[in-house]
Amino acid sequence: MGRAPCCDKANVKKGPWSTEEDSKLREYIEKYGTGGNWIALPQKAGLQRCGKSCRLRWLNYLRPNIKHGEFTDEEDRIICSLFASIGSRWSIIAAQLPGRTDNDIKNYWNTKLKKKLMAMSMTSEPHRKPPPFPSSHHTPSVSFPCLSSLYKDCTTYQDPTRSFTAFEPMSSVQADLLNNGNTTLATNSSLIHTPEALVNYMQYYPMKENFLMFGSESSCTSSDGSSGHISFGREMKQENMSHFQGFCATNGYEDNHNFMLNPGTNNGGKNVNQWAEKQREYNLENDLEDFKRLISSSGNNCCNNNFIDENKTQEKVMYFYY
DNA sequence: AATTGAATCAACCGCCTCCGT
């Protein structure tokens, strides 16, 4: 037996809203508010609609200050940046764009922006190949000295075309992004911060579910793990953390932060890194406030936010996947 | 002008989370 429906499906109207219905709903809410009870609202307002439908209509269309029409370049940039940082958390993205609804942004992304970015990428760099696997002569130009040592560990890399096997593809993405010639990459909290970088990433290394990267592309503290911040990917639940493998690249592998993995041992040419310590710090589920701060700091120099200790120079990046 | 396929976007569905009991 399934859950009880939220309303009497037989007696509610579905489909597009008429102007009369819109008027009724708008007038009622302007006069009485929602009363904190959407389920009861349609009856009170004289509407033969499901409460959820009323809520959706109000939030997405009728409420004041809703912005319709073309998205601006700035809005595009914000959407790209946040999508790269948090994935399809449309309500959170919408919260950063006054007047825009999650539904709007979702539709815009799915129907236009994604294609726009792809087209932009293909037009600007039609010859572009997947980022080559980095070698010792392919050291990132932006301050990321740790990557050179990281590359040395990537000896098992076999197929540069697809998939996140071991650690290497992600590091090549990282290197490519950093070599993208885009200065914002080095200063903002989101590594994939520009449309071009995002497209480049998506094109060759499609986003995997449950992928998350910790760390900073810029200076970070090294002693307590407090500098690590979510740079890219999606949330992961704490109960899944034990299934993660990953690595940590720092200037000194001896570090053992509470959110870090122990450095991988070389096992027949393969890195075998194990989740080693506490897992709490950067779980989006648990740290919504930190996460919000991260979002709100997007676009600011990372040294000004709470996640970065500007006095420390050691750099690190962590990738986790499963 | 008619047809057809693509694009758009409002709305729905079902799952998850939160909160009161």
Add this chain to the structure above:
DNA sequence: CACGGAGGCGGTTGATTCAAT
């Protein structure tokens, strides 16, 4: 702690509009 109801969310659908032929 368990349960149930309501709100919230993201994915998907389908009607409508647009563009190409």
